[in-house]
Amino acid sequence: MKKSHWAEPYKIKMVEPLRKTSREERKKLIEDAGFNTFQLKSADVYIDLLTDSGTSAMSDRQWAGLMMGDEAYSGSRNFYHLETVVQEYYGYKYVVPTHQGRGAEHLIARLLIRPGMYVPGNMYFTTTRLHQELAGGNFTDVITDEAHDPDSDFPFKGNIDLQKLEDIIRKAGAANIAYLSLATTVNMAGGQPISLENMKQVRKLTQQHGIRIIHDMARVAENAFMIQQHEAGYADRTVASIVKEICSLTDGAVMSGKKDALVNIGGFLALNDEGLYEEAKNLVIVYEGMHTYGGLAGRDMEAMAIGITESLEEAHIAARVYQVHYLGNLLKEAGIPVLNPIGTHGVFLNARSFLPHIPQTHFPAQALTVALYEAGGVRTVERGIVSAGRDKETGDHHYPSLELVRLAIPRRVYTLSHMDVVADAIIETYENRDSIPGLAFTMEPKYLRFFQARFRQLAPEPALTTP
CATH class of the missing domain: 3.40.640.10 (Type I PLP-dependent aspartate aminotransferase-like (Major domain))
Incomplete structure (x- = not known):
């Protein structure tokens, strides 16, 4: 299906203005938030893909x-x-x-x-x-x-x-x-x-x-x-x-x-x-x-x-999933490492492949959420070692096989043009990925740490070299 042959199955009768910030502003804002996108104020976010939960537009x-x-x-x-x-x-x-x-x-x-x-x-x-x-x-x-x-x-x-x-x-x-x-x-x-x-x-x-x-x-x-x-x-x-x-x-x-x-x-x-x-x-x-x-x-x-x-209306659910796949296919065509196949409520970036220079213990997916916000004001969420938490018996981290950044798309909120802007920010970040540093905890809650944890940026990781 071509973009020119498709349109959202609704029309818009109310709008909510979005605020754009400069990169310099965003660097300060994410640092003040402890490098945790959950701690950002929504007023400081341009395109909010933190979650699709409770963020849909009602009819x-x-x-x-x-x-x-x-x-x-x-x-x-x-x-x-x-x-x-x-x-x-x-x-x-x-x-x-x-x-x-x-x-x-x-x-x-x-x-x-x-x-x-x-x-x-x-x-x-x-x-x-x-x-x-x-x-x-x-x-x-x-x-x-x-x-x-x-x-x-x-x-x-x-x-x-x-x-x-x-x-x-x-x-x-x-x-x-x-x-x-x-x-x-x-x-x-x-x-x-x-x-x-x-x-x-x-x-x-x-x-x-x-x-x-x-x-x-x-x-x-x-x-x-x-x-x-x-x-x-x-x-x-x-x-x-x-x-x-x-x-x-x-x-x-x-x-x-x-x-x-x-x-x-x-x-x-x-x-x-x-x-x-x-x-x-x-x-x-x-x-x-x-x-x-x-x-x-x-x-x-x-x-x-x-x-x-x-x-359960056919036009609604088809449009909802199509928008997700539209963004996912844009990223795949640009060579961005995404989780395959594209799912239904969001596109998931493969942070291991995106940032191979950052070890899992330095939270590559969390680091990538920071970089995406700095690049385009796009708020996303980590779904990797930080979200996995700690083993209740040993106290060590759970080490999930998947280290992902989720771009969850709210229903009936954004247009395909917003997806184009998101894709541009991700592509720009990928082009500058070697400069993205890892993170370490400065505050770690006992339960569901990803919501409220705070981090600090580490010195840049040494670049991987091929012998």
């Missing part, structure tokens, strides 16, 4: 829905609208709203994990693994090996390796498996989808052992679109029907509505087991709020219900 229908907020403390009509939409489009029986996705992660971990239990999953996500560990669980990665290879073009890197899953079941015993944590599109692997064929095989294996599947469905529509485009037998299926089939292969789900559902705040826990639902209803009151609002205003639930329906 006219969603804004209209905000005016229909029923702010009753209990029994809000907006909750019942959200419940109906979840049942219709996802197929889960019961819904417990939460303030965002990590609220649902906390609830399910507290409900199902006992100290010493194992939680296999298709690659960790930061907050998910932390909630599992705080509940006493042990996360175990059972994703396919291709997911750890940034150069592999395997189209379903989110797949679960059945042998790895069988091995952990045999090692731990099925009774000591809290649940299988299954993500549709795997964030830390580069937004990579899981195939329906793999999910069916996983469902069969888990049923044999009586193990629940809890679905991280924040980007399930994006995963369904990739199935439609790349998995045999699904080209003529709607994204909505594929989403419903995906959900039918799981026992419950945690949802961050800040992704697919196109809202700025909100999430839910969805379940099929009535007994577990009753426990969740009781627990949510302790940590979030009444089970019919879960820390959300009625207007937020209304916007989320409307956003779910919009997320």
Whole structure:
């Protein structure tokens, strides 16, 4: 598809001005932020690709829905609208709203994990693994090996390796498996989808052992679109029907509505087991709020219900993924090392190949986020050793095979022209990559260190030479 033959499937009726800063200003601003893009003020960012979570533009229908907020403390009509939409489009029986996705992660971990239990999953996500560990669980990665290879073009890197899953079941015993944590599109692997064929095989294996599947469905529509485009037998299926089939292969789900559902705040826990639902209803009151609002205003639930329906519209989801691929292909054509294949919610730069002179212990992906901000005011996020954190037993860093910088693209916010500007900043940075220094901690938080850590720049690394 040529750029001249494509346009965003919406028109713009409100704009938010962007502020451009000079390189000299940005160097000072990122130093003041401890060389951590999370600590920058949004007013000092030109193009913000830090995350696609809660940063989407809502539609006219969603804004209209905000005016229909029923702010009753209990029994809000907006909750019942959200419940109906979840049942219709996802197929889960019961819904417990939460303030965002990590609220649902906390609830399910507290409900199902006992100290010493194992939680296999298709690659960790930061907050998910932390909630599992705080509940006493042990996360175990059972994703396919291709997911750890940034150069592999395997189209379903989110797949679960059945042998790895069988091995952990045999090692731990099925009774000591809290649940299988299954993500549709795997964030830390580069937004990579899981195939329906793999999910069916996983469902069969888990049923044999009586193990629940809890679905991280924040980007399930994006995963369904990739199935439609790349998995045999699904080209003529709607994204909505594929989403419903995906959900039918799981026992419950945690949802961050800040992704697919196109809202700025909100999430839910969805379940099929009535007994577990009753426990969740009781627990949510302790940590979030009444089970019919879960820390959300009625207007937020209304916007989320409307956003779910919009997320499954074919024109929307195709445009959303196309914009990501447009940027990814620009970078690939320019010879920039990116993770292959391009995923669905962002483009991931391969920091190991981009900055081979910086060892992993000097945080090359974090260093690259600094350089990109300095070059063009583009805010990105590290997804490597800093995000991976430390081993809770040894205290040493986790050393992930992937050292990435994520350019997460908000939905319905930027145009292709913005993507052109981002590509220019990355290409310029790549041309000057040898001058980028590594980093060291000056302050390291105990939990989820990538959010609040501060760094200092090190002396330039010696250039690699070939004998």
